[in-house]
Every structure is written in C-alpha cells, then in structure tokens.
Amino acid sequence: MAEVVTKAARGQLPRITRLRVEEYLDQWLATIRPSLADAAWTNYRSCVDLYVRAQLGKHPLAQLTGAMLTAHYAQLIAGGGAKGKPLSPTTVRTVHRVLNKALGDAVRDDLLPSNPAQKATPPKRRRYEAQVWTAEQAMAFLGAVRSDLLYAAWLV
Helix, strand or coil: CHHHHHHHHHCCCCCCCCCEHHHHHHHHHHHHHHHCCHHHHHHHHHHHHHHCHHHHCCCEHHHCCHHHHHHHHHHHHHHCCHHHCCCCHHHHHHHHHHHHHHHHHHHHCCCCCCCHHHHCCCCCCCCCCCCCCCHHHHHHHHHHCCCCCCHHHHHC
C-alpha cells in the first residue's frame, strides 16, 4: 500500500481509462504516423486492421492480458487469415511486434501499468529443411526436359 501511495504522490500510477483497444490503436497509429516511412505505417495499420481490430478491438485496453494475446495468436495460426486460412508463425510474430510496440507506448504514456505483450508467448519460428535432389533425381529430371526450350537454363 505504501508503494502505491508513493507512486500516486509522484504521479507514477497509470491513468484510469475506459479506452477500448481499437480506440487506443487508432490514436496510436495517428500519433506514430509522422515518425514512420509510409510503407512501415501502412504495414502497422494493415496488421491492426486485419488481425487485431475485429478480435480484440472491443476489449477495454486496461483489461488486456498476456494470456489473452497468447490465445489470440493461437487463433490466428489456426485460421486468422483470409477466408479462415491459417496464418504463418512469421505473420503472427509480426502482429506480436506491432502490439508490443503499441502497448509499450501505452505504458510510456501512463495508460497501462505494464505491457501485456511482454507477457504473451508468440509462436516459434518454423525451421525449414532444404530438400535437395540426389544425383540420380537430377539426372532423371534433365533427361526428361532435354527437348525443352529452357533446357540450357535447367542445366545451369
């Protein structure tokens, strides 16, 4: 209790706000626009519009938790893309980075006591193993395309 009283006296407690996530993100996007290149700002806005607004936008900003964000990321991977297609872990990690930046700015502006994105668990990157043809497979392919107009390109 003493710690809370001390922080209140110093003006270090977050302001109580009734902002919803989408309202905050709209304000945040408008605020950061001058500091970003057009392409970067467009990517931030698209990320918010496509993958955050519909699912989390109506929630009060102050009630957002790391567990909610982790569950949201799982939903995006399961089918958060166009027409319900799964999103790649790379795309979901981009959503996480945008939310981490936005919510970190909310902490800086005393709208949140801590950043819930730092308590969330984004998906791990998928590691892909290169598939390489054996010498026999390469020779079989070259034999099959010998009469192709692009044979020289295939050979190289």
